[in-house]
Amino acid sequence: MSLLDATHDPALRSWVTSANTPxxxxxxxxxxxxxxxxxxxxxxxxLRVGVAIGDQVLDLRLAAxxxxxxxxxxxxxxPLAAGDLAAFMRLGRPAWRAVRAALSAALTxxxxxxxxxxxxxxxxxxxxxxxxxxxxxxxxxxxxxxxxTTVGKMFRPDNPLLPNYTWVPIGYHGRxxxxxxxxxxxxxxxxxxxxIDAAEPVLRASSRLDYELELGALMAHGNELGSRIGMxxxxxxxxxxxxxxxxxxxxxxxxxxxxLGPFLSKNFGSTVxxxxxxxxxxxxxRQPFVRAEGQPQPLPYLDSAHNRxxxxxxxxxxxxxxxxxxxxxxxxxDRLAGSNYAxxxxxxxxxxxxxxxxxxxxxxxxxxxxxxxxxxxxPGQGGSMLELGHGGRQALTLSSGELRSFIEDGDTVILRGxxxxxxxxxxxFGECRGTVLPALT
Amino acid sequence: MSLLDATHDPALRSWVTSANTPxxxxxxxxxxxxxxxxxxxxxxxxLRVGVAIGDQVLDLRLAAxxxxxxxxxxxxxxPLAAGDLAAFMRLGRPAWRAVRAALSAALTxxxxxxxxxxxxxxxxxxxxxxxxxxxxxxxxxxxxxxxxTTVGKMFRPDNPLLPNYTWVPIGYHGRxxxxxxxxxxxxxxxxxxxxIDAAEPVLRASSRLDYELELGALMAHGNELGSRIGMxxxxxxxxxxxxxxxxxxxxxxxxxxxxLGPFLSKNFGSTVxxxxxxxxxxxxxRQPFVRAEGQPQPLPYLDSAHNRxxxxxxxxxxxxxxxxxxxxxxxxxDRLAGSNYAxxxxxxxxxxxxxxxxxxxxxxxxxxxxxxxxxxxxPGQGGSMLELGHGGRQALTLSSGELRSFIEDGDTVILRGxxxxxxxxxxxFGECRGTVLPALT
Numbered sequence: 001m002s003l004l005d006a007t008h009d010p011a012l013r014s015w016v017t018s019a020n021t022p023x024x025x026x027x028x029x030x031x032x033x034x035x036x037x038x039x040x041x042x043x044x045x046x047l048r049v050g051v052a053i054g055d056q057v058l059d060l061r062l063a064a065x066x067x068x069x070x071x072x073x074x075x076x077x078x079p080l081a082a083g084d085l086a087a088f089m090r091l092g093r094p095a096w097r098a099v100r101a102a103l104s105a106a107l108t109x110x111x112x113x114x115x116x117x118x119x120x121x122x123x124x125x126x127x128x129x130x131x132x133x134x135x136x137x138x139x140x141x142x143x144x145x146x147x148x149t150t151v152g153k154m155f156r157p158d159n160p161l162l163p164n165y166t167w168v169p170i171g172y173h174g175r176x177x178x179x180x181x182x183x184x185x186x187x188x189x190x191x192x193x194x195x196i197d198a199a200e201p202v203l204r205a206s207s208r209l210d211y212e213l214e215l216g217a218l219m220a221h222g223n224e225l226g227s228r229i230g231m232x233x234x235x236x237x238x239x240x241x242x243x244x245x246x247x248x249x250x251x252x253x254x255x256x257x258x259x260l261g262p263f264l265s266k267n268f269g270s271t272v273x274x275x276x277x278x279x280x281x282x283x284x285x286r287q288p289f290v291r292a293e294g295q296p297q298p299l300p301y302l303d304s305a306h307n308r309x310x311x312x313x314x315x316x317x318x319x320x321x322x323x324x325x326x327x328x329x330x331x332x333x334d335r336l337a338g339s340n341y342a343x344x345x346x347x348x349x350x351x352x353x354x355x356x357x358x359x360x361x362x363x364x365x366x367x368x369x370x371x372x373x374x375x376x377x378x379p380g381q382g383g384s385m386l387e388l389g390h391g392g393r394q395a396l397t398l399s400s401g402e403l404r405s406f407i408e409d410g411d412t413v414i415l416r417g418x419x420x421x422x423x424x425x426x427x428x429f430g431e432c433r434g435t436v437l438p439a440l441t
Numbered sequence: 442m443s444l445l446d447a448t449h450d451p452a453l454r455s456w457v458t459s460a461n462t463p464x465x466x467x468x469x470x471x472x473x474x475x476x477x478x479x480x481x482x483x484x485x486x487x488l489r490v491g492v493a494i495g496d497q498v499l500d501l502r503l504a505a506x507x508x509x510x511x512x513x514x515x516x517x518x519x520p521l522a523a524g525d526l527a528a529f530m531r532l533g534r535p536a537w538r539a540v541r542a543a544l545s546a547a548l549t550x551x552x553x554x555x556x557x558x559x560x561x562x563x564x565x566x567x568x569x570x571x572x573x574x575x576x577x578x579x580x581x582x583x584x585x586x587x588x589x590t591t592v593g594k595m596f597r598p599d600n601p602l603l604p605n606y607t608w609v610p611i612g613y614h615g616r617x618x619x620x621x622x623x624x625x626x627x628x629x630x631x632x633x634x635x636x637i638d639a640a641e642p643v644l645r646a647s648s649r650l651d652y653e654l655e656l657g658a659l660m661a662h663g664n665e666l667g668s669r670i671g672m673x674x675x676x677x678x679x680x681x682x683x684x685x686x687x688x689x690x691x692x693x694x695x696x697x698x699x700x701l702g703p704f705l706s707k708n709f710g711s712t713v714x715x716x717x718x719x720x721x722x723x724x725x726x727r728q729p730f731v732r733a734e735g736q737p738q739p740l741p742y743l744d745s746a747h748n749r750x751x752x753x754x755x756x757x758x759x760x761x762x763x764x765x766x767x768x769x770x771x772x773x774x775d776r777l778a779g780s781n782y783a784x785x786x787x788x789x790x791x792x793x794x795x796x797x798x799x800x801x802x803x804x805x806x807x808x809x810x811x812x813x814x815x816x817x818x819x820p821g822q823g824g825s826m827l828e829l830g831h832g833g834r835q836a837l838t839l840s841s842g843e844l845r846s847f848i849e850d851g852d853t854v855i856l857r858g859x860x861x862x863x864x865x866x867x868x869x870f871g872e873c874r875g876t877v878l879p880a881l882t
Contacts, residue, residue, distance in 0.1 A: 139704075140701075170697070170704075172702045176578050177577060190669075226628035258605065262702075263611075263614070264799070300644070359630035359693070359705040
């Protein structure tokens, strides 16, 4: 099956007029899925599944009920109508494509279904987004060779990149329970910090709080324990991507992380964007995956023709910072950095899945695979304050006149992402926002 | 409330005669909880909750229905009757104690409830045990200073124990999806291995497969993200303990683990024993927690009077190995090693909980905290083959004449644990068994 289908026709316009503006993240070519509550609904109400279209959400519980659908599509909408995005993810790519094509047709200008769907729209401003599904296990990788090299230099100036890096998609298990959705309020973590000159560590609030600019892949369905997912099937197991902020406490991390890896420096919170952009929507932005001169070719279990031809995805990523002072002045914040997923990542999504399961480890629906900090090769493309501020040695001056070496209380970090390509409509990821609250001391 | 109550009277005998033999793991003083299926029940049937008593299981679905209970206890049995052990765990210690006291009285010789409960017993040989609950996040600690020192010596002869060890309860996040219950069949993992003399790594089946002798603590209820659990409340959040085998591939581990910790060398499978021994049942085996001469006192957030007085628990642990050859000869296996939890662990359970949440990380019902490999200070007390076989340099000769440096295909590893103390009945943990299948190459 071709990567592209009719849903990618850049000429398609929607009867939802806000979906037709050139800068919207959510034209009819995107149709990302998310879960939400309507105003007035509480924790006791079942979450609803919707797709984002322009500045609206199409409520799929209502859409399944009020609009006529083909006999093929109607049963596929059942889990979505029930608010169970995970159950829909389990149905697999043919089902996702059928629903995507049906929603695309129904939302396209002059669709006969338009009049039925008008009452199923709710403004995005009027909904509260939730986690797209329950996360089972969360794994974070380390796919940006630029991030690994820059951070490695800080710890090991003579030997920045460890010898395994170019062979192994390095990853580790993170904390599922503390993953929240955009809008998350995070307490600054307390932790053991050992200053270089001190004889003993102390417990104190982190003073080197940082974000990490990442993407997260949501697993649609997994594999049985003891089996593995090969490169040729790996992408079929991924439902889509979200923006992902892997908050990090840089002063807790160096003292605790040997020999078993980061723990309390990471697990106090991570934030995802609410809209899952499907791999199908990302098809026009595929790129060849190539190894630079001098880098080893991947071992056969991490290699495939499809991966070489189209394993990478061009996604422009940005980090914005809005301080409390800016917020009070209704200033949208400063853009701190930007990078591109295709040039940042040394390993593709398919390689992460194939590596994760090569030992028989079982993935499950709703598992989240983080890419790791997606820093680009150039200055200004660092995906963390650690990189932009050279480990705290060089504070950034913001447009408000404020200085930042790390994240301060009241700061809001905003991740954004979008895709552009010749002959395709721009599509975007929306926002992943998180705000830091003072520590509880 | 005192640690001990009437359920610990060592003179108590049960009308279930097999519970009165001196070597049973499950006298009426123990009453561990587990989930099971009866013979003939399949995956589609709701799991049942039971307590182990002698060589029987008391089926709590039947017991709630067929036996009269006090007005206080009857509603507390509802989640147990429904097969939802996690919901019971969420009720908290007063509820657990009330149910424990009621079950103890009903199972004690001459109880008037005995005749009602006789038909609620099913032989352990006739049930299939399941996971006690769904594991949310699984964290593995590294609490044995003896294990950390011995393993550290293999990697860093001059500097075996890293400087953070005596201050930080070192831990990392492990894989929840691949945790299975005793009886688990595990495929030998494939993985990238880089031999010392080789220029490049290769993908191959692990040839240094190992077990790790651990205990696991099941969290009863957690904390909100951003809050923390102090030392004084920490034990109230723990429902009980299981035996835990953290299978490890020693040839995959050294190549992959820098800088983010173990990943594919661990996440192909871990095994728990099915019966959760409550902290209440372990009360008679409490011991003072003391730091040896020269070791720093814990930071205040890891210290409490109760912890100093009774933070440790004396549990005798053993590892047995049964090869295929032994199995065919109906030989029960060789005892490879033994250690005691109290002398192996440098950090107590309460300290693990307090440390895990000091940064605001949220624990949830069903989370599993592994202690890490519980090696003792003496030779023969190593909790892994890596230690017993000196990193593969000194094979063990088994009673069958077979040699073992690591675990071979067809081998079954069996963990056992029990507690003994003056004036208390012996209680045990049952078994945690796992068998290794050949790799899928």
